[in-house]
Amino acid sequence: xxxxxxxxxxxxxxxxxxxxxxxxxxxxxxxxxxxxxxxxxxxxxxxxxxxxxxxxxxxxxxxxxxxxxxxxxxxxxxxxxxxxxxxxxxxxxxxxxxxxxxxxxxxxxxxxxxxx
Amino acid sequence: xxxxxxxxxxxxxxxxxxxxxxxxxxxxxxxxxxxxxxxxxxxxxxxxxxxxxxxxxxxxxxxxxxxxxxxxxxxxxxxxxxxxxxxxxxxxxxxxxxxxxxxxxxxxx
Numbered sequence: 260x261x262x263x264x265x266x267x268x269x270x271x272x273x274x275x276x277x278x279x280x281x282x283x284x285x286x287x288x289x290x291x292x293x294x295x296x297x298x299x300x301x302x303x304x305x306x307x308x309x310x311x312x313x314x315x316x317x318x319x320x321x322x323x324x325x326x327x328x329x330x331x332x333x334x335x336x337x338x339x340x341x342x343x344x345x346x347x348x349x350x351x352x353x354x355x356x357x358x359x360x361x362x363x364x365x366x367x368x369x370x371x372x373x374x375x
Numbered sequence: 376x377x378x379x380x381x382x383x384x385x386x387x388x389x390x391x392x393x394x395x396x397x398x399x400x401x402x403x404x405x406x407x408x409x410x411x412x413x414x415x416x417x418x419x420x421x422x423x424x425x426x427x428x429x430x431x432x433x434x435x436x437x438x439x440x441x442x443x444x445x446x447x448x449x450x451x452x453x454x455x456x457x458x459x460x461x462x463x464x465x466x467x468x469x470x471x472x473x474x475x476x477x478x479x480x481x482x483x484x
Contacts, residue, residue, distance in 0.1 A: 263417075290470065292472065294474070299476075300476060301461075301463055301474040301475050301476045301477045302418065302463075302474045303474075304471065304472070304473050304474075307470075307471060314471075315471060348415075350417055350418070352417075352418070352472075356470055363408060363420035363423060364408075364410075364418070364420060364465075364472060365420070366417030366418045366419070367417050368416060368417050369416075369417055
């Protein structure tokens with residue numbers, strides 16, 4: 260078990276470019292979450308998956324954001340036409356959740372995005 | 376919304392003292408979790424307390440839950456410099472874990 264892995268750890272891009280982040284959860288974890296965090300704030304919920312199904316997407320997310328988890332393993336978060344306001348830390352977490360029990364979330368170290 | 380609200384927003388104490396952080400929430404829950412985040416890092420799970428539990432201990436951590444008041448507290452005893460971090464509560468009802476702004480704890484040498 261190598262933990263939750265996120266890549267890249269840092270991304271600097273110019274406004275208007277597209278960026279994609281990847282998250283590899285702990286194997287066999289069925290839940291995967293994406294959060295966005297800016298300095299001094301708590302993690303802001305973006306979306307989450309149960310296996311390959313996307314359960315919910317935050318209304319705060321514009322259409323420029325899309326996330327996938329095609330085979331129920333790794334996930335990608337894509338931001339199209341980036342804006343300076345997208346600069347943040349993007350956190351991924353996974354958990355093993357059953358009907359009777361919500362598992363703890365295991366977080367990756369995050370992907371820091373800077374939009375110039 | 377099942378987002379928790381931590382109080383105080385910031386707390387500075389001397390090393391060796393106890394630190395108490397509070398969390399309030401608005402909906403019924405299945406459990407409540409506490410997380411710690413060191414600067415620039417991901418969150419780390421500290422402890423989970425179920426809705427039918429009132430108190431739980433883990434090392435120097437003590438968590439209480441009062442479902443009638445919809446509140447929880449996290450006590451860190453004999454604080455250490457390494458406890459300097461942000462702490463978040465996560466009231467959980469339907470597995471969509473929502474975090475508040477957290478409590479920033481600073482341990483003074």
